[in-house]
Amino acid sequence: MLPAPSRVVDQIVQNRALLWANTIPTVKATCAGFALSLSVSFGLSVALDFMPRLRRALFPIFVVSQTLPLVAIAPLVVLWFGFDLTPKILIVALVTFFPMLVALVDGYEATDREIEDLMRSMGASRLQVFRSARLPSAMPYFFAGLRISITYAVVAAIFAEYVGARAGLGIVILNAKNSFRPDLVLAAVVISSLLTLCLFGCTALLQRVVLGWRDVEGHR
Amino acid sequence: MSFLEMENVSVTLGDTAVLEKISMRVEEGEFVSILGPSGAGKSTLFRLLTGGLPLQGGRISFGGEPLAARKNGFAFMPQRDALMPWRRIIDNLTLGLEVQGTRRREARAKVMPLLADFGLEGFADHYPAQLSGGMRQRAALLRTVVLGRPMQLLDEPFGALDALTRIQMQRWFEARWQKARWTSLLVTHDIREAVALSDRIYVLSPRPARVIAEFAVPIPRPRLVEAPGAQAHAIESELLETLLQQTREHP
Numbered sequence: 209m210l211p212a213p214s215r216v217v218d219q220i221v222q223n224r225a226l227l228w229a230n231t232i233p234t235v236k237a238t239c240a241g242f243a244l245s246l247s248v249s250f251g252l253s254v255a256l257d258f259m260p261r262l263r264r265a266l267f268p269i270f271v272v273s274q275t276l277p278l279v280a281i282a283p284l285v286v287l288w289f290g291f292d293l294t295p296k297i298l299i300v301a302l303v304t305f306f307p308m309l310v311a312l313v314d315g316y317e318a319t320d321r322e323i324e325d326l327m328r329s330m331g332a333s334r335l336q337v338f339r340s341a342r343l344p345s346a347m348p349y350f351f352a353g354l355r356i357s358i359t360y361a362v363v364a365a366i367f368a369e370y371v372g373a374r375a376g377l378g379i380v381i382l383n384a385k386n387s388f389r390p391d392l393v394l395a396a397v398v399i400s401s402l403l404t405l406c407l408f409g410c411t412a413l414l415q416r417v418v419l420g421w422r423d424v425e426g427h428r
Numbered sequence: 429m430s431f432l433e434m435e436n437v438s439v440t441l442g443d444t445a446v447l448e449k450i451s452m453r454v455e456e457g458e459f460v461s462i463l464g465p466s467g468a469g470k471s472t473l474f475r476l477l478t479g480g481l482p483l484q485g486g487r488i489s490f491g492g493e494p495l496a497a498r499k500n501g502f503a504f505m506p507q508r509d510a511l512m513p514w515r516r517i518i519d520n521l522t523l524g525l526e527v528q529g530t531r532r533r534e535a536r537a538k539v540m541p542l543l544a545d546f547g548l549e550g551f552a553d554h555y556p557a558q559l560s561g562g563m564r565q566r567a568a569l570l571r572t573v574v575l576g577r578p579m580q581l582l583d584e585p586f587g588a589l590d591a592l593t594r595i596q597m598q599r600w601f602e603a604r605w606q607k608a609r610w611t612s613l614l615v616t617h618d619i620r621e622a623v624a625l626s627d628r629i630y631v632l633s634p635r636p637a638r639v640i641a642e643f644a645v646p647i648p649r650p651r652l653v654e655a656p657g658a659q660a661h662a663i664e665s666e667l668l669e670t671l672l673q674q675t676r677e678h679p
Binding site: 320323327330332336340344347419424 | 478480500507508510512513514558575
């Protein structure tokens with residue numbers, strides 16, 4: 209029942225045109241969904257940081273959003289928004305926004321009190337304190353959240369396709385499964401793993417640029 | 429009228445009385461220390477001055493006006509250096525100027541010539557983690573000084589350094605201060621440091637803090653080049669006795 213790795217590789221080579229054509233919609237859904245989730249979680253985190261009362265009111269709702277079983281929600285989202293890109297973007301965003309939001313909110317809170325006091329003694333406004341102290345302090349936390357989120361993103365996109373789409377790696381997997389082709393299923397799985405690894409590599413690269421100061425001697 | 433005058437300043441935080449009728453003054457160009465046991469409310473006093481706490485009781489005047497009328501009168505140097513680890517030294521030094529709206533390039537031009545004087549030449553592009561404790565503290569002091577505020581508030585600036593670095597820093601600071609004569613208020617619990625650096629010393633009681641003694645230190649400067657003389661020793665032991673008596677009364 210389990211195809212040999214060589215056979216899986218063989219399938220990738222043979223079906224490269226099919227796989228490539230279906231990878232592109234998945235990449236699109238993943239990237240668009242992640243971009244949405246990134247902007248929403250950042251925007252929300254800023255709003256919550258400036259309005260602590262809002263944080264207490266809204267945070268439980270965000271937690272509830274993470275308890276919804278995806279198997280139940282995804283078909284509904286497809287039902288509401290159709291077979292196009294929109295439902296996939298929404299599902300990717302729903303799955304990935306939470307770790308980043310939590311990381312950012314916690315990161316702001318982890319700002320050194322003395323740095324904030326110092327800035328205030330310099331006459332800095334709340335916005336200046338946020339931009340120059342709280343936001344940079346949150347960056348290491350943010351990247352921890354980002355790395356968790358990005359590994360969910362491709363899986364979420366494929367799941368959304370699986371539930372209903374015209375094309376995508378999820379569709380390849382669905383069709384291959386229905387025609388009893390485990391070798392082709394695994395070929396698509398390999399591609400999706402490579403995709404995640406690529407995205408993970410991108411975040412690592414970005415982290416090196418943004419958090420370059422942590423690489424200097426004296427930190428770890 | 430003195431440069432900074434506090435009259436019967438009281439602060440209650442929650443149910444705890446932290447400061448009780450504190451009165452003190454600082455003249456222009458004078459170096460004054462506040463000496464007291466840990467947790468006496470010395471830092472609360474600074475928060476009051478920098479606007480971190482509203483004035484609850486009493487009166488503070490600064491430069492002849494009520495404190496509230498004067499914005500940005502103080503440059504504050506916190507206990508630990510509070511350098512931002514993600515900013516290079518030069519960008520840490522220009523932080524205050526940027527907050528005040530100076531353009532980055534102008535701010536850098538203003539700070540660069542001062543680096544040598546603070547022993548930081550060639551370290552502008554380093555990150556704080558790459559500097560020694562003494563250098564970081566000098567950077568923190570320079571960050572305070574470039575603001576050009578009329579008065580410096582120093583909150584145990586050498587407290588986090590190891591003993592040898594601390595002595596070196598105190599010597600360096602004394603030399604630097606003699607040149608510039610910044611009006612300064614230092615909070616410390618190190619008796620020797622207070623005697624070595626100050627013109628006058630106020631001694632605070634444990635919480636709620638009251639001023640229990642005021643000492644003048646008429647020793648000529650520089651005081652730290654040689655080992656402290658008999659006069660310094662006499663003042664130190666008198667201060668120690670005053671402080672110990674307090675803790676005996678409130679164990």
